[in-house]
Amino acid sequence: MARFIVFDVETPNRKNNRMSAIGITVVEEGKISKEFxxxxxxxxxxxxxxxxxxxxxxxxxxxxxxxxxxxxxIEPLFS
Structure with a gap:
């Protein structure tokens, strides 16, 4: 199985061009390997x-x- 990243952000306003929170999960070989x-x-x-x-x-x-x-x-998580 491949490595993939799931992330979610919260935004401060209706413009949706900024974030107020971010959550990141890295999945490798079907298991969560990192969370942020x-x-x-x-x-x-x-x-x-x-x-x-x-x-x-x-x-x-x-x-x-x-x-x-x-x-x-967080950039290393995406590399």
Missing amino acids: YSLVNPEADFDYFNVKLTGISKASVKDAPTFPELWQQ
Whole structure:
């Protein structure tokens, strides 16, 4: 069986061009080999709907890394 990656993101607003959280699972030979989750500071405004849906607010991500900062950490999972 091949290696594949499953990921899911949460977004802060209806524009869907930023993320406020990301979860990543790496599956190798049919088994989970790595898991990763992080809040992400989207550097964008949050819509009321998205906060109610995800429970993630501007206050939740104030100390979280931005995506460019996080990319350095997660890029190896995708390589």
